[in-house]
Amino acid sequence: MAHAQDQILTPPPSNTIVPEKVRDGVDLEINGRAYRHTGDAQMPLLWYLRDVLRLTGTKYSGEHGQGGYDLVLVDGKLASATHMTVAELAGKSITTVEGLAAADGKLHPLQQAFVDEDAIGCGYCTPGWLMASLDLLNRHPQAGDNEIDQLPNLCRCGCQTRVRRAIKRVANGAHA
Amino acid sequence: MSVGNQNTVQLSRRRFLQVLAGTAGALVVGIRVAGAADVPVPPALLGDTLYGLGAYVRIDADGNVIIGARDPDTGTGTATSLPRIIADELDADWTRVSVVPLGLGVDDDNGKPHWTYGHQTSGLGDSIPAAWADLREAGALARWLLLQAAARHLGVPADRLRCEEGNVIAPDGRRFGYGSLAEAAATIAPPTSPVAVKTPDRYTLIGQPAGDVDARTIVTGQALYALDHYAGDALVAVLSHCPWPDGSVDSLDTTDTMAVKGVVKVVQLKPEAGIPLGQTVRAPAVAVVAENTWAALQGRAKLKLQWKAGSQSESSAWFEQQASDLVNDKNAVPAARVRNDGDVDTASKKAARRVEATYVQPWLAHATAEPMNCLVRLDKDSATLVVPTQAPQQAWKVVQRLAGLTPTQIQIRVPRVGGGYGRRLDHDYVAEAVMLAKEVEKPVKLMWTRDEDLGQDYYRSACVHKFSATLDGKRQIVTWNQRMASASALAQRGVADNRLWTSEVDAHQLPAGLVPNLRSDWYSLPSAMLRGPARGMPHLSNAFAVESFIDEIAHSLKEDPLVTRLRLIGEPRMIPLGDGRTLDTGRLINVLKLVAERIGWKNWLRTVNGFGIACWHIDGAYVAHAVETSLQGDRLNIERAVCAVDVGRVINPTGLEGQVAGATLDALSTALNLSISYKDSQVQQHNWKEYPLASMAQLPDTTEVIVVPGDRDPTGASFLGMPTAAPALANAVFRVSAVRVRRLPLMKELLRML
Numbered sequence: 001m002a003h004a005q006d007q008i009l010t011p012p013p014s015n016t017i018v019p020e021k022v023r024d025g026v027d028l029e030i031n032g033r034a035y036r037h038t039g040d041a042q043m044p045l046l047w048y049l050r051d052v053l054r055l056t057g058t059k060y061s062g063e064h065g066q067g068g069y070d071l072v073l074v075d076g077k078l079a080s081a082t083h084m085t086v087a088e089l090a091g092k093s094i095t096t097v098e099g100l101a102a103a104d105g106k107l108h109p110l111q112q113a114f115v116d117e118d119a120i121g122c123g124y125c126t127p128g129w130l131m132a133s134l135d136l137l138n139r140h141p142q143a144g145d146n147e148i149d150q151l152p153n154l155c156r157c158g159c160q161t162r163v164r165r166a167i168k169r170v171a172n173g174a175h176a
Numbered sequence: 177m178s179v180g181n182q183n184t185v186q187l188s189r190r191r192f193l194q195v196l197a198g199t200a201g202a203l204v205v206g207i208r209v210a211g212a213a214d215v216p217v218p219p220a221l222l223g224d225t226l227y228g229l230g231a232y233v234r235i236d237a238d239g240n241v242i243i244g245a246r247d248p249d250t251g252t253g254t255a256t257s258l259p260r261i262i263a264d265e266l267d268a269d270w271t272r273v274s275v276v277p278l279g280l281g282v283d284d285d286n287g288k289p290h291w292t293y294g295h296q297t298s299g300l301g302d303s304i305p306a307a308w309a310d311l312r313e314a315g316a317l318a319r320w321l322l323l324q325a326a327a328r329h330l331g332v333p334a335d336r337l338r339c340e341e342g343n344v345i346a347p348d349g350r351r352f353g354y355g356s357l358a359e360a361a362a363t364i365a366p367p368t369s370p371v372a373v374k375t376p377d378r379y380t381l382i383g384q385p386a387g388d389v390d391a392r393t394i395v396t397g398q399a400l401y402a403l404d405h406y407a408g409d410a411l412v413a414v415l416s417h418c419p420w421p422d423g424s425v426d427s428l429d430t431t432d433t434m435a436v437k438g439v440v441k442v443v444q445l446k447p448e449a450g451i452p453l454g455q456t457v458r459a460p461a462v463a464v465v466a467e468n469t470w471a472a473l474q475g476r477a478k479l480k481l482q483w484k485a486g487s488q489s490e491s492s493a494w495f496e497q498q499a500s501d502l503v504n505d506k507n508a509v510p511a512a513r514v515r516n517d518g519d520v521d522t523a524s525k526k527a528a529r530r531v532e533a534t535y536v537q538p539w540l541a542h543a544t545a546e547p548m549n550c551l552v553r554l555d556k557d558s559a560t561l562v563v564p565t566q567a568p569q570q571a572w573k574v575v576q577r578l579a580g581l582t583p584t585q586i587q588i589r590v591p592r593v594g595g596g597y598g599r600r601l602d603h604d605y606v607a608e609a610v611m612l613a614k615e616v617e618k619p620v621k622l623m624w625t626r627d628e629d630l631g632q633d634y635y636r637s638a639c640v641h642k643f644s645a646t647l648d649g650k651r652q653i654v655t656w657n658q659r660m661a662s663a664s665a666l667a668q669r670g671v672a673d674n675r676l677w678t679s680e681v682d683a684h685q686l687p688a689g690l691v692p693n694l695r696s697d698w699y700s701l702p703s704a705m706l707r708g709p710a711r712g713m714p715h716l717s718n719a720f721a722v723e724s725f726i727d728e729i730a731h732s733l734k735e736d737p738l739v740t741r742l743r744l745i746g747e748p749r750m751i752p753l754g755d756g757r758t759l760d761t762g763r764l765i766n767v768l769k770l771v772a773e774r775i776g777w778k779n780w781l782r783t784v785n786g787f788g789i790a791c792w793h794i795d796g797a798y799v800a801h802a803v804e805t806s807l808q809g810d811r812l813n814i815e816r817a818v819c820a821v822d823v824g825r826v827i828n829p830t831g832l833e834g835q836v837a838g839a840t841l842d843a844l845s846t847a848l849n850l851s852i853s854y855k856d857s858q859v860q861q862h863n864w865k866e867y868p869l870a871s872m873a874q875l876p877d878t879t880e881v882i883v884v885p886g887d888r889d890p891t892g893a894s895f896l897g898m899p900t901a902a903p904a905l906a907n908a909v910f911r912v913s914a915v916r917v918r919r920l921p922l923m924k925e926l927l928r929m930l
Contacts, residue, residue, distance in 0.1 A: 057397020122251025
């Protein structure tokens with residue numbers, strides 16, 4: 001008995017358990033997973049995604065974020081990753097192009113429609129088109145030409161008419 | 177045909193196939209290009225160490241097929257179309273084929289580079305023609321070897337066997353997968369002469385539609401462009417370039433920059449003396465090198481940097497005025513008389529009718545989606561780069577000059593490229609990255625910001641065309657006089673003075689061959705603005721001017737412009753144009769009639785909407801556009817755009833449609849909105865707002881592409897859909913608004929004239 005008592009009273013070796021320090025940082029959710037950014041909180045989301053997390057599907061647009069290559073969804077709303085700092089996104093839920101397909105690899109209907117319509121030029125602008133189209137269909141499930149005309153994306157390869165077909169394919173399919 | 181050794185088949189003096197047994201029972205067939213081009217020695221005698229294998233097709237024991245794509249894919253679809261040329265000859269099952277982008281292929285030929293894969297350039301419109309001449313035999317040989325292996329196994333003659341979708345099929349119907357035959361096939365001696373390629377009736381993939389092989393990785397965000405590559409410890413560099421290529425740093429204070437957390441170093445770069453444009457730094461630059469992109473960008477914003485102006489102070493308004501003066505100055509001496517058929521001066525004296533017009537087109541930028549960038553890791557005896565280039569062999573030369581090293585010590589990887597349009601035939605950004613990596617002694621990931629990309633480009637020169645045509649009493653065009661002034665894209669690039677015109681105007685362009693007296697003069701303008709190769713050059717500007725002017729002639733005759741064109745072209749016939757070029761008027765008429773019929777041209781006169789049409793030919797390919805526009809107040813709508821192309825044999829109809837539709841929209845976007853302007857040699861466009869590619873709303877809802885079936889050897893199509901879109905649009909705008917747009921960009925001019 002005495003022996004067992006001694007064991008219980010002996011404190012654990014001090015070097016095996018260290019209480020975790022409080023870490024400063026910004027918590028955010030990206031594609032359903034929790035992240036904490038402990039670096040410069042003023043870093044734009046774009047560079048956090050690309051340089052830190054290596055989620056490179058969101059592309060560089062320009063210092064002014066025009067062009068639509070950098071679009072993501074923040075709490076379901078379309079946003080430019082260039083214009084938002086990590087600090088501003090504390091507690092928010094972000095969806096990037098990497099988060100569109102299902103866990104088993106099944107493509108989102110929009111992704112499948114882009115593949116089926118070959119709505120791809122060089123492909124650099126494609127993630128941005130997908131995010132903007134998703135946002136459009138969330139707001140207008142039966143989006144027609146007038147709604148599609150409002151998309152902000154730019155593409156020099158000229159994929160626009162094929163993108164239009166892809167969006168219509170989903171918009172019509174959803175209500176067929 | 178001589179045989180190099182038992183594992184090679186000679187295709188021509190310089191090219192031969194090589195068969196290898198790969199690991200784990202794989203069959204590998206590649207094409208190699210002999211290095212010592214002018215040495216008439218059988219390849220076998222030169223020794224294998226001189227050559228690497230251009231690994232084009234590999235059949236694994238499990239039946240999977242891997243095909244290398246040698247040309248960079250900048251959105252041109254070659255990663256899909258080139259492998260399908262090989263896969264068809266192989267009778268492969270396309271669903272089992274994976275395509276691997278081949279990086280630069282280079283061997284060491286006594287210290288000199290030898291390009292393993294031969295052709296390896298994108299965007300010049302010659303990827304498919306080169307592949308057609310080059311790649312089919314590799315697939316044919318692999319199929320032949322698999323057939324022989326099956327024949328030995330079955331003990332029946334090979335000619336009683338056939339191939340279908342990755343199987344050899346025996347006379348009794350039994351099927352043998354290629355994978356099961358690969359190991360045996362690799363041991364069979366190739367035939368002594370090349371295996372005949374298929375006859376067209378046996379094509380299974382060529383001519384059938386196929387989506388982009390990279391589509392899935394692109395839509396899931398997994399496709400890695402060069403800018404998406406990181407080498408663990410690479411530092412990120414961003415630049416600020418001097419507006420004047422011959423300017424210099426006046427003052428530089430880096431205190432605030434160095435105070436930014438993560439900034440490592442500020443480095444100054446300068447163009448090397450005596451190196452042609454595009455192979456060294458574009459202009460003096462200050463680079464901020466940091467641990468991540470955000471730190472580098474902040475550091476650049478905090479530079480206290482003043483540039484000292486260079487020797488030139490030029491404005492785009494001045495340049496355009498000079499160009500206009502030149503084409504109007506009867507005493508000006510052309511830099512080149514590009515074409516001179518008949519006797520324009522004498523024949524024009526008897527004219528019943530004279531038509532004249534002048535067209536002004538602005539400076540343009542490349543505006544690729546993915547900005548210039550380069551990842552480089554330099555070690556003592558190696559250099560590894562990831563480069564978004566259209567011409568990896570040219571990139572290699574830049575790296576070798578700056579880093580030394582032997583040919584095979586330099587590795588260049590070329591992932592899918594975010595747009596090229598000619599910008600990436602230059603490698604100034606590669607030179608910058610290598611210089612920076614040497615300076616900081618660490619791997620460097622260089623990224624041009626958007627403002628640098630638009631404001632520090634190698635631009636397309638503005639140009640002015642002046643035409644004067646005379647017609648006889650029968651309304652036939654008797655003389656055609658074209659005077660064009662521009663700054664050559666080839667200047668300062670080691671091109672002889674008497675060839676500078678070749679980037680500006682085509683000696684065989686319309687209406688050459690159709691008008692008995694035709695003169696085309698090119699006037700050279702100097703400019704301090706740097707220029708370089710651009711998509712569609714020189715056809716884009718010339719087709720706009722020529723095809724607009726033909727409409728003006730039709731208007732002066734009060735004639736349907738389609739009728740005027742058909743009268744000008746005349747009967748279907750072959751017209752030699754010189755330099756081995758021929759104009760097949762039948763094919764030109766065909767594309768014109770196809771777009772006219774599709775758009776409903778018979779309503780040309782009656783409709784309230786405006787119809788416009790234009791046609792062109794480039795190196796044996798034919799194209800026409802018809803465009804329908806409407807006008808609501810000052811809002812121009814492009815209702816429809818129809819394009820017909822005749823490229824000979826079509827490899828991938830889906831890819832071709834994408835290229836033609838895309839080129840149509842690119843050309844419309846450019847014509848509607850885009851121009852680069854500059855004052856005091858400083859470009860005024862730095863972002864997408866100032867260089868506004870057309871929005872979805874501005875462009876037509878559909879692009880209707882008509883592909884003419886053909887059996888001639890295929891021509892390239894990457895820019896074929898561009899030249900006729902803008903003139904068809906301007907001609908349609910004239911019908912709907914009565915405004916003849918003679919100056920681009922069109923929207924600005926239309927709003928000014930309405």
